[in-house]
Amino acid sequence: MRYLPLTEEDRRAMLAAIGVQSVDALYSDVPQTVHLTKPVDLPGFKSELEVERHIGALASKNLGTGSCPSFLGAGAYRHHIPASVDHLIQRGEFLTSYTPYQPEVTQGTLQYLFEFQTQVALLTGMDVANASMYDGATATCEAVTMANRVTRRSRAVLSGGLHPHYREVIETHGKFTGFEVTAAPADAKGAEDLSRLIDAKTSCVVVQNPSFFGHVHDLSDLAKVCHDAGALLVVAVTEVVSLGLVTPPGEMGADIVTAEGQSLGVPLSFGGPYVGLFATRDKFIRQMPGRLTGQTVDVDGKRGWVLTLSTREQHIRREKATSNICTNSGLCALAFNIHLTLLGEAGLTKLAELNHATASRLADRLSAIPGVTLFNETLFNEFTLALPKPATEVVEALARKRILGGVPVSRLYPGDASLANLLLVAATETVSDEDIAAYEAALKEVLR
Amino acid sequence: MSAPTQIQSERRVLRTISGNKGLQIEEPLIFEQGMKGRSGVDLPAVPPHKDRLGALKRKSDIGLPGLSEPQVVRHYTKLSQKNYAIDMGVYPLGSCTMKHNPRLNEKVARLPGIGDLHPMQPISTVQGALELIDQLAHWLKTLTNMPAVAMSPAAGAHGELCGIMTIRAALLAKGDARKRILVPESAHGTNPATAAACGYEVDPVPADDRGRVDLAAFKAKLGPDVAGTMITNPNTCGLFENDIIDIADAIHEIGGYFYCDGANFNAIVGRVRPGDLGIDAMHINLHKTFSTPHGGGGPGSGPVVLSAALAPYAPVPYVVHGANGFDLVERNGSAFGRLKGFHGQMGMFVRALAYMMSHGSDGLRQASGDAVLNANYILAGLKDEMTPAFPGTCMHEALFNDEFLDGTDVTTLDFAKAMIDEGYHPMTMYFPLVVHGALLMEPTETESKDGLDRYIEVVKGLAKRAKAGDAAYFKGAPYHTPRRRLDETLAARQPVLRWKPEAPKKAAE
Incomplete structure (x- = not known):
């Protein structure tokens, strides 16, 4: 098997060094009744050429x-996507590296995440951004749960111009984690008025710009209505290229901006993996979900970067974490970062x-x-x-x-x-x- | 003699004008290199058109820097050279399964007809894509002996959410949501975070002195308000939970469900099927077990296999096979609903399928056996110089405590940093929490015997060096990296999370 370096001779020598007779003996804690003695019923190994043929045949049944x-x-x-984007993200030092928990040997990843956070903050017109979420839908859902924490309220109002998948993801979380969702009906004409849905229980109002139906809205008045009611305005952007031409949500009073970053650097790939963007105001930093890269210095006084404010995160805070997210969208964030740097x-x-x-x-x-x-x-x-x-x-x-x-x-x-x-x-x-x-x-x- | 002083004086003599050190080249941020008006992309002229932006045209600059293509290529090439990677050597991060990422997988994920498929194309134009998802699902269900799989979760923690929400949906359907979830103290942080996010009270279960779930303590905590348990198997101590069938029976007896964290599935693929153990739901990290690249922290993919009891409560979407070929059920009125936009991490599905097909049924079994063999070889090679956390053999990862460092003034962290200078990525440190100063090593099946021999020699050498009283050396490590130890306290106390232009200096001064 081309991916396995051990030879039979190696295995024998290693078993002898360990002091057991067989690999099976290393599984002695497995109850005998469930320990399989032969391979499961699936095809045997295939060469590179055979695998390529098989997947190529499946690909040819699609219309790309x-x-x-x-x-x-x-x-x-x-x-x-410019050719250099895909070339650069396939450098093994990026592709095959882990989450940068050891900053001395991951300054490359940390620096591009710091650049990515800066780009996202600039594009959205916000103060800070995190190092990415899974996709636009889950990022928007995290924005709602963050708004619930910030306002200590538990009702989200969703625009009828919000992508239905985003709405459904938020509804699922509301149902299972215990917050209320009021979703306005489909707003195909871009004429809805959400102000009548906002009350003293509303934690946030979630709108999309441009909307699911394509309308571009000035959200300044809605932001004011939200803030007067003590609610946050969450703006979702599904087409991030629009921010090159459209007034950013941050300039219209948004408190949290989420976006699907796929449009920059990330192939369609039938819906994933994509990259969720998440940006907010400085005052909410400690309520943010996900990883954050921060600037610091090393013992020689040289500038460098580390993952920071991790007391918000699951690996430190466990059941009190702001989110359970761990692995996010690092390599897609890199593709986004490179594409936007080229542009x-x-x-x-x-x-x-x-x-x-x-x-x-x-x-x-x-x-x-x-x-x-x-x-x-x-x-x-x-x-x-x-x-x-x-x-x-x-x-x-x-x-x-x-x-x-x-x-x-x-x-x-x-x-x-x-x-x-x-x-x-x-x-x-x-x-x-x-x-x-x-x-x-x-x-x-x-x-x- | 004092090693650090000697090293520091050597460094002073060797200081360069540029600050670069041979192949270690300093690289500023893109924002410090940009020029207005420059771009690395040529675009055609914008044709005449009716402006339909209303009054919403951006009025302010964004503030993005302009770089040409060669500048961009150099920038990211130089950044890449500041990273360690599985492509460079042993990456023994316990619990993370850093194995070789075959480039064939990258190639097939980019094929026309896969990489360029839009998620909302007519179903008739994506039959091959649905068939591919169906094939991967078949492999996952067969390897786990589970009847159903939810494909959409984006990563392991997302899979946990999927599993616990599925359990909640099943309990709610019986009108009995319940309150508590039992989680071992050795669990990944994502487990309690997930249970809490779903509104459950997290009830910790202690480990026994063999590093397993304390069965008696577990049973004592069971009651009618327990919704289920989340257990990693093999567990985070690298050990198989040998009471697992009793645990499953006990949780089922009180009407609860068994969630298994599948992060360590790599140890048992093709040898033990979770469905045979009484598990109701388990996520599979395609980015660990089935080798989709970690990419510096994602993207991942975390399909969740489900038992017959939970299958009716799975999220949409899912693939079905009907008279007219494959179809995608995007809405079914089920209790769950949707967990993620679109249909899941297709790019990862393709890579994982290519990986599985390349190994085949026999090769996957060989891979898990080699992973366990390699971990035990490390354990055997280091057990005299370091202190194994538990007696006996291990599964896919070898766990040590920091007793061997007692009296040396060297900590687990110091030890890890010294490994960096030796050209290795450190092992997982201080996890699991149930072991003092834990050092968790997972070599995976990717490492050769020769490579492991060298690794063992180096780690043994470091242990000897620590015991010889050379603590100052360890405290100063690493010495040979692009940056040395970074001030994490400063980063957290005065957060600088983005670049900002320097404030212009006052002209008169």
Whole structure:
């Protein structure tokens, strides 16, 4: 077996040194009745070539977004990842290193996490950020539990523009860990008023910007309503590239900003692994979940970095920890960090402009098709269309023409007939003029 | 003679102008290298379009630095060289299972049709992806002899949440949520944190003098308000809980459930099936046992296998096989609901499946045997110079206490830091908490006999050096790293969690 260095001769010598007859003897604490004496019923070992063939065959049964025009969003976005990102994250010193608990031999990881925390704070307009969470949905859920701790209240109000998966994750936690969730109905038109749902029990209000349906909102007034009621404003961002062009939540009064960081550096990969971003104000540092990297000096007085404020965390604080999170999304945070470093201020701004331009042009073209209505006054790179027939049928028909035309809203809101004809359409910098023309022609044909 | 003084004077003589030391090159933050207007990415011109941002266009600068591609490549290359990694040598972190990460797994995870799949594509266009998840689930269920598996948890601790929530859902369905969860004192910190996060009172169970759960104490704590127990097996002392079947029977007798922390599954893969032990739920760290890379702290993946009693309470989504091929159940009205956005850590699933297929059923059994053999070889090699925490053989990790350092003034921490200078990542220190000054070593099956012989020689040599009264050497270690011991107290007292531009100096001064 190519991954196992021990030879039979090694094993014999080692057993002799240990003073036992066989490897089985090392399992003597295992009750005899459950100790297997032969391999379980699964296939035998395969060569590298065979494994590649097998997985390649499975891959070929899928239609990848890289091989056809693709307009999918709804919380995960196809962007072009510069070649150097993937090359650098595959350096073994990054890829095969553990959590930086021994800072003297993990300054590389710690420094990029410190840079990552700074980038996230700058992008969101907040004071501080942590070293990452699993994904946008779980980060947003952690924001709610943090708001519950900070306010000592236990009711979260969720916008109808929040990604339904984010809402469902929060509802699951509320149900099992004991907080209340008031979720506003789907806000396809971007016209909801949450203020009537906020009261003296409300710990936080969670909104998404741009919303699940693509609307871009000024949240300043909502922030004021929240703060007057003693509640925190949590803003979730599922398309982090938008922050290159849109006023950041921190400038609109957000207390916690969470985001899905996948758009920068992380491939779609059918939904994971992604990287959750979590940022807040200085005054809440000790209530934050997850790992934090902090600057310090070594015994020679040289600047360096360590994991810090770990008295919040499970490995020190156990049942009193702010979160149970341990392993997070280190390598995806590195990919995010590298991609954003490559872009820089000028690159991110231009990338965001390109996304907006492409989506805006696509919205013009598609909404000009008879029977198709655009729901959005405002948008960044995603919008909602009302079609003259169920969106699921349309998407299936488009897929047969090798166009991934968008996400039917009904997939995330099943059972609501009023949403059945709505389609979420996203366009990033990867969408070409030819792609737009192909989509327009195919949609006309499907709707004919 | 005083080693540190001699070392310090040598360092003074060898100080360089740049502060660099050969291949150890100082590297500033990206924020200290950036120039406005520079970028490492070329993008096409923005075409004319209707502005639809409303009044929400960003008005202020973000503050990001601008670097060209070669600067970026050098920056991260230099950072990478400040890390230790499993690619470089023995990484004996107990409980973390740092094993070789095959590059084949990286290759297949990036294949077109996998790496570029969007999670919300029509189901008809992702049949191969669902089949792959189904195949991985089959391997996991077969290796554990469990009927169901929840694939979506993102890491071990997330799997724990999944398992305890599933247990709570099953109890709530009977109208009996209960109050307490029994957790051994030797447990990972995530266990009590998870139980508490789910609203349970954590009731600690002591270890007996053999390093196992004290069965009598465990049984004495059982009652109708106990929802279940969370036990790691093999446990964090590197020992198999030989009363595990009695523990399972006892918890089931009072109507509770048995959660097993599967962090140490690598010791028993292909040799013991958790389902045969009476376990109701167990997470499997794909990033430990099945070798998806740790990546400096993630991403992980923590599927949770479930017993027949708990299977109906699993979270969505899950893959089913119907008349028209594979389908994904994204909503089923079940008591649980959803734990994570989308469908789980697909990128990790592909890597784990490639790893399992490469080994095969026989190879996985060989791997767990080699992991246990390697740990026992270390234990045997060090037991005379150090002090094993418990008598007898171990499973996949060898645990020592700090008695061998008594009277030396060298602590476990000092000892670990001295290992760094010898070119090794230290073992896990001060965990499990039930052993004083614990040093927990897990070599995994990745290490060769020669490599272990060298490792044992070095660790023995350090133990001898400590006993010889050379405490000052240990207190000053490490000496040869990019940074020496860092002031963690300062970091926590005056937190600096991000870079900020220096305040401009007053012009008149």
